[in-house]
Amino acid sequence: MRHFFVDEISSTDATAVIRGPEARHILRVLRLGPGSPLVLMDRLGARFQAVIVDTDRKQVTVRIERALPAPPPSPVHIVLCPSLLKSRPMDYLIQKTSELGVDTLCPFLSTRTVVKLPPERVTDRLRHWREIASNATKQSGRDRAPTIRRPVHLPELVDALQQDTALKVVFWEEEGSTDLKRLLRESPRRQAFVGMVGPEGGFTGDEVMAAKEAGFTTASLGYRILRSETAATVVAAIVQYEWGNLGLRNSEA
Numbered sequence: 001m002r003h004f005f006v007d008e009i010s011s012t013d014a015t016a017v018i019r020g021p022e023a024r025h026i027l028r029v030l031r032l033g034p035g036s037p038l039v040l041m042d043r044l045g046a047r048f049q050a051v052i053v054d055t056d057r058k059q060v061t062v063r064i065e066r067a068l069p070a071p072p073p074s075p076v077h078i079v080l081c082p083s084l085l086k087s088r089p090m091d092y093l094i095q096k097t098s099e100l101g102v103d104t105l106c107p108f109l110s111t112r113t114v115v116k117l118p119p120e121r122v123t124d125r126l127r128h129w130r131e132i133a134s135n136a137t138k139q140s141g142r143d144r145a146p147t148i149r150r151p152v153h154l155p156e157l158v159d160a161l162q163q164d165t166a167l168k169v170v171f172w173e174e175e176g177s178t179d180l181k182r183l184l185r186e187s188p189r190r191q192a193f194v195g196m197v198g199p200e201g202g203f204t205g206d207e208v209m210a211a212k213e214a215g216f217t218t219a220s221l222g223y224r225i226l227r228s229e230t231a232a233t234v235v236a237a238i239v240q241y242e243w244g245n246l247g248l249r250n251s252e253a
Contacts, residue, residue: 001049002030003039003138009046009064016040016050018060021131026052026060038062045070045143070143074244077192079104079166082232083199084115084151093229094129098136098146100236101244105133107151112201117151126150154207162214166192170211171231173202175220180235183219184242193243195235200228 004022018026018040026032034052040062041047047070050062080102082093094105109117117125129148137145152160161168167190169183196211203211208218221231240246 001037001039002026002032003041003047003141005134005138006040006042008044009040009042009048013064015053016048016062016064018062019058023058023060027055027057032060039068040064041138041143043144047143071141072245073143074101074103074240075191076189076239076243077104077166078102078236078239078244079106079192079194080232080236081106081108081157081161081194081196083107083113083197083228084109084117085199085228086115089227089229090115090129091132093232094132094148095136096229096233097236098133098142099140100233100246101140101142101240102146102236104147104149105129106149106157108154108157108196109151110154110199110207111204113199114201122150155210158210158214158216161194164192164194164215166190166194168194168196168211168214168216169219170196170203170208170216171198171221171235172208172218173220173225174208175218178218179220179222180238181242183217184239189243193239195232195239197228197232197235 004018006016006018009016032052033055036052038050039047040050047068049065049068051065052060053063054061078101080097084107085093097105126148133145133148167187196216221234226234237246
């Protein structure tokens, strides 16, 4: 059943009106009409089964039929810090990590970051990224989209995370003794994880040292050379598999 976002839904509402991009998607892309069932989700995580009762060129009116239970939240809060990438790889990264349940994305610019995002374009890029995250959230059945922060320079990001009590990991190709799987299995399980993935050229030694001084642990993703967007997706998948909810609801921990 198709999922769509509205601003807010109340369990006492008999109907709801869908406008904007969601209505255009229903009307022009999916061509749904009266009688079509769908699921509505709001920004607070509430979700309801509904059915379309009326449409016009700009909005869709639905009848609320019943409240639906929210999917179980992941037991680990994942903050992913990726280096800013070119448009298509960045879009891929945001889409796939949103599907995998990342809670917060903190893009950054480092010494070897190739992309330079002019300040006047930041707002438009954020809007674009958040739309991708919202669509991925609907597709994957999550109850809410990840928070996407404004890109900052790496020293500012490291400083902001210095007091964070999460397991903080910076992925470095020169780390030869610790990989992410071993680190997660040998560390006490925590409620939050922060992963930092560099650009295609990797981190400089000084950047890794600064991250270590802020409480980060270095780890490797193995012998394969992964593109940055692939590495970020792999990190999210491994953390959800080991500490999160990448499994059935009734699976044993």
